[in-house]
Amino acid sequence: MEPQIKKQSYKKEELEHHIDIDRCKGCGLCVEACPKDVLELTREINVKGYFYARQNPEKTCIMCGMCVQVCPDVAISITPKK
Amino acid sequence: MEPQIKKQSYKKEELEHHIDIDRCKGCGLCVEACPKDVLELTREINVKGYFYARQNPEKTCIMCGMCVQVCPDVAISITPKK
Amino acid sequence: MPFPYTRPISLSERQTHYCPGCTHGVAHRLIAEVIDELGIQGRTVGIAPVGCSVLAYNYFNLDFQEAAHGRAPAMASGIKRVRPELMVFTYQGDGDLASIGTAEIIHAANRGEKFCTFFINNAVYGMTGGQMAPTTMPGQRTTTSPMGRDVELTGMPMRMAEMLATLQTPGFVTRQALIRPKYITKAKKAIRQAFQYQMENRCFCFVELISTCPTNWGKTPVQAVQWAEEVLLPYYPLGDKKTPEDAQ
Amino acid sequence: MPFPYTRPISLSERQTHYCPGCTHGVAHRLIAEVIDELGIQGRTVGIAPVGCSVLAYNYFNLDFQEAAHGRAPAMASGIKRVRPELMVFTYQGDGDLASIGTAEIIHAANRGEKFCTFFINNAVYGMTGGQMAPTTMPGQRTTTSPMGRDVELTGMPMRMAEMLATLQTPGFVTRQALIRPKYITKAKKAIRQAFQYQMENRCFCFVELISTCPTNWGKTPVQAVQWAEEVLLPYYPLGDKKTPEDAQ
């Protein structure tokens, strides 16, 4: 059998949410999907000319991963804090 | 509407059973299909080299048309006697 | 069938080149009889496939086109679209329709093209000398499945009627057989029904007809009929799979 | 999905050329994640279609072949037959698979070829600028159905999964969607199931994935997701249509 990637469990606080703004195409799907209304589209343009998404610092992300699921550009990652 | 061919009813006695022996390929399907065992394959060869089918004169055809139904070569006809 | 039983006028006088006992001839007769009965000979166009029945055009006394292998439904679509007043039918073998022509038949059916297809399923490629067809039975020996069809490598026989019946576009899809008087009588009814739907501009009509190929099955005509009844009919159940009424 | 959520290694670093909100990208990610999770990157071969995802080969970090329009299943059959140890998948759009490639997908499925097909159904020809597809909804406007799809002339949308599920050869046939987290999670499971069956050399696997084409639907990405949910999903019901266990 081939090696399989192992799932690990983390607490929310140990995780970090990151948007690669240069990969973002500003489609807004993550904004719509976020159950906590954390995400929004900026009025700033990235290298490709898109209004990219970001987290509203006033809201709290629960690291649920909904945004990751729907992002067609794999622009969002959630990783353990270093 | 287009003209349709009319069906007519005849009595068995008014009808004639005919095998076009030059169309017959001696497949034997009519022989098998005949409920009255009227048909048989001859040992004679037609123009195309086939042992053709014929009615055994000793048996009685009931003009049921089974043989007509199965004959792939449209070699059998049942028509009113002239 | 017109009674008394005489040669339909929509058949030509030519003798067919079919092997003794080949039921292609039965299909020809039934189609011709229905055309006669409906009185549509003058406006019917047939399309011959590539297969043993490629010369069908010689046996029908109708305007005819000869298709490329598998493409009859596309040609029929072309004809019917430009001349909707014509009654158009394709006559196709199982190699022609279920193998190379799969896309064409499915899309013609799905567009709901208003023509009739008569699908002669004899579980083999007749004309080219008995190669395996998509309809060949498991274990059936053919010249390209010399040890018998291995379903592990080539899958199960395809039931075209059932597959076409799943399409959402309304249609008439039925399977009948060209053997035994009892089935032949029903086959004729189905053919008649198909042309009638076409005359009403109702829907695409697909009549699958289980047929024999004594030559490539290596059987006598009578054995071939038995084999068809015992082996093919259980796998290819007869009857209507879909009618345009279903959609309503 | 590998947690924490990071970029799967079976994806390359390249940014896609897909329009904003196009769910082709979601399909890519799910497939790559499954390949990572199963640890089969080193022996997986993908086949890209002709369609918007023709450049899929640039986005996967896998051996890849680029097919001609519609012919990916034939190519996959060729690959898998000569190298059965490879994990092979085709990635195809609805024009590619349900229109020009109809015969190839049906016959690959019917032969039970041991590869996976991911069928991205976005109800339109994306790449060529929004023409009608066999999957286009009744009344849907496209550049070749400017008044909306007229089912009288072009028939009803084709449900490929349902059609393939009727084949007698065992197989795994399912329909999932690339929108909304809840459907996406299930889509991933189906993709994973498909690869697993392939690893077990079980059967042909067909995963239809309802996708969006905001550009050619003339909608924003968010509207497109809504339309897909409200219009496509009712006609294209999600779920497994057939599993290899059914055959037993």
Next chain:
Amino acid sequence: MQNEVMFAGFGGQGIMLIGKMLAKAGLKAGLDVAWIPSYGPEMRGGTAYCTVVVSDRPIGSPIIVHPTNLVAMNRPSLEKFAPKVKKGGCILVNSSLIPIESGRDDVDEIHVPCNEIAIASGSAKAANVVALGAFVARTGICDWELIEDAVKANFAAKPKLVPMNMDCLSKGAESARAQ
């Protein structure tokens, strides 16, 4: 005389459209014209450009590597095409999106804040028409009425948009004349 104009920018900026308008105006003027698009799967997203050739005799090769003029709506276009413009031609720079100059000193270069002007007139989408107005006014490549007609004809089906676009057209012209 043959005059060639290259219009270039992002896909979605309406580049192809203003090219067509100019070509139609040229045709009305009785000239031979050709409109040559770039096309491809890059259409959506990437760079889009088209060339309009206007000539008083039959046009030979419509393939123009060195156009007389350039209307650059975004930065990559300016960078890519400015060096190719013929000496003595005109380069229009959409200064709303392009913070740099062409670097050429042998051409007539004008900077027009097309997006800002358009927004002021009511729609950011009409930045292309601003550029068209500015370009035609500056070069006099065709009669002003003809370009007005072309713009009007284009929006004939959506009459509500006509006034706004006409406004953009003339604002563009003003901006160009002002330089």
Next chain:
Amino acid sequence: MQNEVMFAGFGGQGIMLIGKMLAKAGLKAGLDVAWIPSYGPEMRGGTAYCTVVVSDRPIGSPIIVHPTNLVAMNRPSLEKFAPKVKKGGCILVNSSLIPIESGRDDVDEIHVPCNEIAIASGSAKAANVVALGAFVARTGICDWELIEDAVKANFAAKPKLVPMNMDCLSKGAESARAQ
């Protein structure tokens, strides 16, 4: 020397097969050989024929319009091909099915009741082998052992059939020698 034999008859008479046997015998004899079939949808039912060319030097064109010899198994074949046989060649007529003569007086014509002989030996199907035996015996086209070997090799998979076929072969030869 090049020798050409045309075998002709109904489909189903085993025409192709006896051609192959002769070709194999020729090959064993160290000669160049070619076996050229007729083929087509007419195979089943219609006329079938093949030509065997045997030569002591490489065979040029294998297309033979005028063969040296003819083995005619049914009437249409005789009628069709007899006129084409080269002067001085041999024509074998299966008199079981052919009530007529070739009409040629410049060839060696023999009449062999192949079907009757075969039936007498146990199978009507072996009429072809009778003809082959007769033809080889009459013309000496190859050594008798070689044709025997070829027939045996052909039925190697069905050893039961060998004796009957060998019988037919030699009965054919007898009949030919008797004429």
Next chain:
Amino acid sequence: MAKKLMKGAEAIGEAAIRAGCRAYFCYPITPQTEVAEYLSKRMPEAGGVFLQAESELAASYMIFGAAGAGAKVFTTSSSPGISLMSEAISYIAAAELPAVFVNIMRSGPGLGGILPSQGDYFQATKGGGHGDYRMIVLAPATVQESVELVMDAFNLADKYRNPVMVIGDGLIGQMMEPVEFPENYEPSTLDYEQFATTGKKSRERNLIRTLYLDSDELEWHNQQLLAKFRKMEEQEVRFEEYGIDDDTEYLLVSYGTSSRVCKTMVDDLQAEGVKIGLLRPITVHPFPIDRIRELSKRPALKRILCVEMSLGQMIEDVERANQGRQPVTHYGKTGGVVPDATEVIEHFKSLI
């Protein structure tokens, strides 16, 4: 009629309508999908049939069927799509039916690119399909000429009862130029009852077929076809000469979009005093062999340069015409970029 600015692809669609064509079967492919898009609106308006087929293969057989039923029909596609139609083209030629095929060539081989190319010259002129058939192949250089040649194509198809192909490159399909449609145009007519499957009524039945099992019959059929092909060669050769006179020293041979580049070249070089002219084949089959042969014999001539967006295909026909008299070379591009006059001039100067 006033000139109208039209995209090549749309002009082609409109030209077909004006030529009396009322049936179009297609499958989308860049760079000519606009023909389909245009006709999806326009055909129904004109009372005609528009149908997007499931594939090019199917489209080509819809054409076959419809042509056989006595309709003026056409299809348009681009290179790979035309490859898929090659079996049908052979069939349609064999069945002696009129039909028009338009190939807006893109760069190949394989999927290649979607940009302009002239890489299908061989396929069009020597036959992509099997067997001995030929067809007239028309090669317009402008959108206006596309209109004219598409209209002519229908007439020629009727005249010979043979497929006719029009080849343009992606630029012809995508470019807009002013066009004018002839007024009061009288499309050609055929007596369909003579051969088409219009329903036999009380006449003898009509049969469309391509199978000839009997070799004598097939031989005869092919000889009939040959007679037609020879007639095309005699009657249908068309070309344009530009700047050629008795003193011409350099001859350019080029068709379609490339020929426009060559015209500019001729203008520019003649202005410099170079004695150069252009022969532009309008029919690339039948090819203007005789005329080029005549020119190759002129004492003043020194060299022939073929300009074509390919690796060198038309040059074989030019070589046949030239019979070794002049040096014949090829200049081509295959990436999808139409060469510009300056670069070809530079190349030319490097030769002499």
Next chain:
Amino acid sequence: MAKKLMKGAEAIGEAAIRAGCRAYFCYPITPQTEVAEYLSKRMPEAGGVFLQAESELAASYMIFGAAGAGAKVFTTSSSPGISLMSEAISYIAAAELPAVFVNIMRSGPGLGGILPSQGDYFQATKGGGHGDYRMIVLAPATVQESVELVMDAFNLADKYRNPVMVIGDGLIGQMMEPVEFPENYEPSTLDYEQFATTGKKSRERNLIRTLYLDSDELEWHNQQLLAKFRKMEEQEVRFEEYGIDDDTEYLLVSYGTSSRVCKTMVDDLQAEGVKIGLLRPITVHPFPIDRIRELSKRPALKRILCVEMSLGQMIEDVERANQGRQPVTHYGKTGGVVPDATEVIEHFKSLI
């Protein structure tokens, strides 16, 4: 090894196996279905893959996939079937993959007949598919030569990573002749890890593609292809001369089965004192242009006669070679009957 009597079609199947081919994808068509029938038994015995596809189209793409995955593969078909493969052939050439196609030609166009023909010369040599690609086309004249050329075809396909076609006519497929297979044959090998999709393991991934959206890249790609095609032209031309010497007055040019007729003709006519010889192209592409050109320059030469079962296709290449020096004419049959020597001799005598 002793010679064995084999049918051409079966010998072709066996030759492929001997050349190391272990994968065959096909669709039945007369007159070569026996290759499939033979290999349906023989391939599994040899541990290889036999698969009857749903169509020629599918078969050709199975070939594409398998070749891309690093397998020696081939298919066989006949004329209409080859037309259906023409898109794939263009793709395979573009993707630079080795694959062998055998066309046992039948008479066309359309469905035509099933009897021998050489009517697909153009299709094979000039490309039935779209775009600029060429392939080596080998034309055996005997069953033995079919074996040799099929085996060579696999090596040439590997050498150039390009499709190679073998064309025979129905007679080659159906006839039985003695054949001998080379012993201890070493099939060519390729390092598949360099390009094929064998699974990336830990190497860089391999990619089989034909799309080049960037025009510079596509231009470069085509120039690479061109270099390969030129190399073929330089290195692979093959032909046989029969009865040609310095005094030869009449030159026959003919390939495949027709050339056998011509050999008999040469024998017969030389016996009568006629100074006639035969040049038989073995590669019809690349064509022996140079050699024919040389011969055409010989002072003794008076005329060239091309004999081909077509309406006249190869003659165009002979004309290019001949450059107008000698009268060049064609003699052909297209109904499916191979001409016999006597009738061609008669025709020849009517010419001189």
